[in-house]
Amino acid sequence: MSENIRQQMKEEAFQQKFNQVKPKPPLLKNIIWAFVVGGFICTIGQFVLDYFLSLGMGKKEAAGSATAVMVFLGSFFTGLGIYDELGKRAGAGSIVPITGFANSIVAPAMEFKREGYIFGVGAKMFVIAGPVLVYGMVTAFIVGLVYWLRQ
Amino acid sequence: MTAYIMAFIVGGLICVIGQLLMDLTPLTPAHVLVLFVVMGALLSGIGLYQPLVDLGGAGATIPLPGFGHALVVGTIEDVDKYGFWGIFSGALRASATGVMAAVVFGFAMSVLFNPKG
Amino acid sequence: MQKTKGKQSILFANPPVVTGTANIGGPMEGQGLLGDYFDHLMEDNLHDLSSWEKCESYMLEQVIKTAAQKSGGDMSDIDYVFAGDLLNQLMSTHFALRSLSRPFIGLYGACSTMALSMIMGAITVDGGFANKVVGAASSHHDAAERQYRFPTELGVQRPPMAQWTVTGAGAAVIAAAGFGPRITAATIGKIVDLGVKDPNSLGPAMAPAAVDTLWQHIQDTGRQPAYYDMIFTGDLGSVGKTLVIEMMKEKGIDISDNYEDCGCMIYKEEQDAHAGASGCASSAVVFCGYIYQMMTELKLNKILLIGTGSLHSPTSYQQKESIPCIAHAVAVEI
Known part of the structure; x- marks a missing residue:
C-alpha cells in the first residue's frame, strides 16, 4: 500500500514539473487560422448553394447538392495531398467543415489501400467518419423518438 | 453579399469553437467531430439550430453540426408524415446526398491517388 | 571474472570494438542539421517501393550491409544480427533480415532499440559467444504514423509537444578485436x-x-x-x-x-x-x-x-x- 502511495506522489510531482515546461499551443494564431479557413470554406459552400438555387433548384435539393460538391472538393484535395498541409495550419478550420469529414474518409481509405480493397479501403474508410455517423444517427433517433412521444 | 459575410462569420466561429476544444481540452479531432454532430442534432432538436442556419446559411450547414441538424430535420419531417416509423427513415433520407457523395468520392479518390506521407 | 557492477550495470572485461557504422535517412533528415553525416539519403520516403514498410526494410537491410562492409568485411563475417524497429511484430526488421540470411535475434525496445542492440551485441562478443555482430534499428515516419496515430493524409494539427518520427536506420558492427571506439x-x-x-x-x-x-x-x-x-x-x-x-x-x-x-x-x-x-x-x-x-x-x-x-x-x-x-x-x- 505504501508503495502505491509513494508511486502516486512521484507521479503527481512529475506531472507538476511537466506542466511547468509544457509548451502551450499558439492559441491566438490557431484561432485566427481556424476562423479564416473555416469561414472561407463556408463561403465557398454558400457560393455553391447560391449557384444551385439560381438554377431553380428547391432549397433542400440545392443544399444536398452543395454538400455533395463540398465533399467532392474535400476528397479531391485530400487525394492531391494538399488537405493535410492545410490542416496542419488551419486545425479545426479544415476539420470541422464537411470537407474535413470527406478528408477523414479519404485519408484512411487511401492509406490502407495497401492492405487491399476489402480490409483496407472498404474497412478502414470509416475509422474516423464511422463514429460521426453512428453518434449522429443515434442522437437523431433519440431526438426523433422524443418528438414522436410528445406528439 | 451579406449572405457571404454571414456565412464566413458563422462558419468561422463554429470552427473556432472546435479549435478551442482541441487546444484547451485533451479531445482529439475525432472526438470533436463526434461532439459537433451530436451537439448539432441536439440543438436542432430543441429548435436552436434552425435560427443559426437562417442567419449563417452555408456557414451553419457546411460545418459538421449542420450535418447533425440535417439528420434531425429529416427525422422530424418523416415523423410528421409517417408517424413512428419516420424515426427510422428520416435521418438517412435527409443526409443521403452527403453520405452517398462521401462514400463514392472517398472510394474513387482512394483508387486514383496514393498517400504522399 | 565478474563483469557485473552494482545493481544494473556491466563493465566489459574485454571491451568490444565498434569497428564500423552506417546510417541512412530520408529527404527531411538530409535537409536537417546532420545532413552531412549520412551514408545514404533517400530521395523520398518510399524509394520506389510499394509501401512505407518495405521502404523501412530496405533501409535496415542497406545499413546492415554497409556497416559490415565499412568494418572491413562482408555479411558472411557477421555471427549474429541484433535488430528491431517500431512496427508490430518487428515487421520491417524481419523482412529486412529475410534476404541477409544471418543468425538473427529480434529486439523490441521501442526507440531504445539502438542502445539495446549495442548492449546485447557487446555482451555476446565479450562473453565469447561471437566474434562479430551487428546491432541495428530503424523507424519510418509514415509507417509509424499510420500504426500509432492517424493516416498520413488526415488534416490534423500536431500539438507543440509532438515529435517527428525519424525516417532512417543505423547499424553498428561490434567485434572482439579491431580498430575503433570500444x-x-x-x-x-x-x-x-x-x-x-x-x-x-x-x-x-x-x-x-x-x-x-x-x-x-x-x-x-x-x-x-x-x-x-x-x-x-x-x-x-x-x-x-x-x-x-x-x-x-x-x-x-x-x-x-x-x-x-x-x-x-x-x-x-x-x-x-x-x-x-x-x-x-x-x-x-x-x-x-x-x-x-x-x-x-x-x-x-x-x-x-x-x-x-x-x-x-x-x-x-x-x-x-x-x-x-x-x-x-x-x-x-x-
Missing part, C-alpha cells in the same frame, strides 16, 4: 512509468526513465557525468530534455554542460518538427553517423548513449493505459 560499460534500465497517458508527449513521458538509468549508471560505475565528454539521450525532444536536466538537478547533479538529446540534433527549427525527432532511428542515425565520426576523429573521446523507449502500443493507449518507458545506457570510449 563499448566499455552498460546499464540496463527498468521500466519506469509516471502516469503520462498522452501519446503526443512521449519525450516527457520517457524523461524519468532516462534519469533513472543515468542515476543508476552513476551509482553503479562511480563514473560522474563529467567523466563523459557528452551524454546523449535518444529521443526526448526539447521538452523531455529540459525535464531531464531539471530532474538531475534535483538529485544534485548538473549535466547541462555536457548533455544533449539526439532528438534535438536532427531537424532544423523551420522544418516544423515541433519538439524534435523521435523513433528508433533518432538515436540510431545520430550515433551511427555524427557521434561515431566525431569519435573516430577524436573530437569526442568518451560518450554515454542513453536509448529511451516508450513501450506503449496503439491498443494500450486506447485502453487508457499510461505509457511504460525504459532507458538503456551504453558507454563508448576511444
